[in-house]
Structures are given as structure tokens and as C-alpha cells.
Amino acid sequence: MVMLVTRNLSVMLGHRRILDGIDLDFAPGALIGVVGPNGAGKSTLVRALTGLIAYSGSIALDGCEASTIARRERARATAYLPQGQTLHWPLTVDRLVQLGRLPHLGPLSRIVDVDRAAIERAMVRADVLTLRDRIATELSGGERARAMLARALAVEAPILIADEPLAALDPLHQFEVMELLAAEAAAGRTVIAVLHDLAMAARYCSRIVMIEHGRVVADDRPVAVLGSQRLAAVYGIRAEMDWRGDVPRLALLGRLQDPG
Numbered sequence: 001m002v003m004l005v006t007r008n009l010s011v012m013l014g015h016r017r018i019l020d021g022i023d024l025d026f027a028p029g030a031l032i033g034v035v036g037p038n039g040a041g042k043s044t045l046v047r048a049l050t051g052l053i054a055y056s057g058s059i060a061l062d063g064c065e066a067s068t069i070a071r072r073e074r075a076r077a078t079a080y081l082p083q084g085q086t087l088h089w090p091l092t093v094d095r096l097v098q099l100g101r102l103p104h105l106g107p108l109s110r111i112v113d114v115d116r117a118a119i120e121r122a123m124v125r126a127d128v129l130t131l132r133d134r135i136a137t138e139l140s141g142g143e144r145a146r147a148m149l150a151r152a153l154a155v156e157a158p159i160l161i162a163d164e165p166l167a168a169l170d171p172l173h174q175f176e177v178m179e180l181l182a183a184e185a186a187a188g189r190t191v192i193a194v195l196h197d198l199a200m201a202a203r204y205c206s207r208i209v210m211i212e213h214g215r216v217v218a219d220d221r222p223v224a225v226l227g228s229q230r231l232a233a234v235y236g237i238r239a240e241m242d243w244r245g246d247v248p249r250l251a252l253l254g255r256l257q258d259p260g
């Protein structure tokens with residue numbers, strides 16, 4: 001099980017400081033929602049965590065500075081589902097999901113039984129088995145998003161980072177993907193998901209990290225982070241949390257200036 005830790009993590013893009021002094025500990029077995037307004041720095045944070053952009057400060061995987069870990073080893077440790085993925089090649093879904101096994105393949109790049117099994121598991125979990133022979137560039141946005149999720153799941157990495165995994169999904173598949181992410185966490189993985197849907201975050205995440213202007217402004221259980229006052233201050237919206245049994249339900253009621 002892999003522990004992911006950032007200390008004083010900062011990112012400059014152009015001349016702007018986009019992330020500023022982020023200290024976060026990500027332990028296995030948790031589904032952590034990263035939330036915050038547009039432009040807050042959420043994607044920048046997860047891109048730094050996956051090694052895609054330069055940073056200052058430290059990102060450690062099990063105590064080892066991430067930038068010193070070989071690329072393939074790091075790719076085996078951290079699966080990444082990027083935001084709004086564009087596909088450039090007309091691959092079948094089956095071939096696309098196979099790409100998730102690349103960090104595991106030997107010098108001949110041959111898929112072996114253990115890879116085939118991981119690919120099948122990923123396709124079942126992302127509900128794309130019936131799409132396996134379709135050309136991925138010809139899928140609908142939601143179908144393609146699920147195929148890309150299957151590719152990330154096929155890595156079977158201890159850390160899964162998903163940037164807006166619900167975008168483009170219909171409501172049923174949104175629930176299914178959140179159930180799936182929660183199940184991945186329950187199985188002992190560290191799952192970090194950038195989410196705009198605060199109600200889904202409240203319902204499924206074990207912990208919420210809220211980012212505003214490149215800083216962590218809250219980091220706690222959903223009920224502690226997604227209170228009415230904070231959502232008013234950070235998002236400018238009115239919202240109320242209530243409970244159905246022990247499941248928190250967050251209702252978004254409108255803008256602060258709206259009547260009622």
C-alpha cells in the first residue's frame with residue numbers, strides 16, 4: 001500500500017503561482033474528493049501528483065521523492081484519468097484498455113494472461129464490455145469516458161487519480177462510477193477524484209479537500225467541509241446538508257443573491 005504525501009507543494013505556470021504551499025497526506029483506503037471553484041488549481045494539483053508538471057516542494061511516494069522514481073515504476077503506482085481526454089487514434093475499446101497495461105509489460109510488450117485478466121476486470125467494472133469491439137473515437141462522450149476509465153482501472157495501481165470522472169456521464173453512470181471509486185478505495189487503494197458535483201462528493205467521499213486560489217482551505221470529512229457557510233463563502237451558493245439514514249445529502253438551493 002502506497003502513501004502519497006505532499007509538503008509545501010507549489011506550482012508556477014507562466015509567471016503565475018497556481019498552487020501555493022500544499023501539504024496533504026493521502027492514505028490507502030480512502031476516496032478523497034478534490035473540490036473548489038473553476039480555476040482554483042484542482043487539475044494542476046492532480047497533474048503535479050501524477051508527475052506531469054514541474055513543481056517545487058516535495059511529493060513523496062512511500063517516503064521516496066516522486067521525481068526520482070523511474071517513469072514506469074511511477075506509472076505502475078499511479079493510474080491517472082485525465083480531464084476531457086481527446087483520442088487521437090481510431091483504436092478499438094479493447095486496444096484502448098490494453099494501453100493501461102503498458103507500465104507492466106516486458107521488453108516484447110506482449111500481453112500475457114495476467115494482463116488479459118486485468119483488462120477484462122477493468123472493462124466489466126467500467127461497464128464497457130459490450131463496447132469492446134467499437135472504435136473508441138466513434139463512441140458517445142459518456143461511452144468514451146467509461147472506456148478511458150477502464151484504461152485507468154486496467155493499470156491496477158495502488159493510487160487512482162481521476163480528474164472529473166463524472167463529466168459527460170448520465171445520472172445512472174455517475175452513481176455507478178462513484179460506487180466504483182468507493183469500492184476501489186474500500187479494496188485498499190488511494191482514490192483521488194476531482195469533482196464538481198458536490199452532492200456526489202458529499203455522498204461518496206470519505207474526505208474532501210477544498211482548494212481555493214491555489215491553497216487548501218478545508219480538508220476533512222464531507223459534513224465538516226461542505227457546510228452552508230463555507231459553500232456560501234467559497235462558491236457563492238446557498239446549500240443545505242441533511243441526512244437519509246447515515247448518508248449525507250447535499251442540496252444546492254441557488255445563488256446567494258437568489259430569493260428564498
Ligand SMILES: Nc1ncnc2c1ncn2[C@@H]1O[C@H](COP(=O)(O)OP(=O)(O)OP(=O)(O)O)[C@@H](O)[C@H]1O
Nearest residue numbers: 013014016018036037038039040041042043044045
Ligand atoms: N499553462 C498555463 N499557463 C498559465 N496559467 C495556467 C496554465 N494552465 C492553467 N493555468 C491557470 O491555472 C489556474 C488553475 O487551473 P486548473 O486547471 O488547475 O484549475 P481547476 O481548479 O482544475 O479549474 P476547473 O474547475 O475550471 O477545471 C487557472 O487560473 C488557469 O487559467
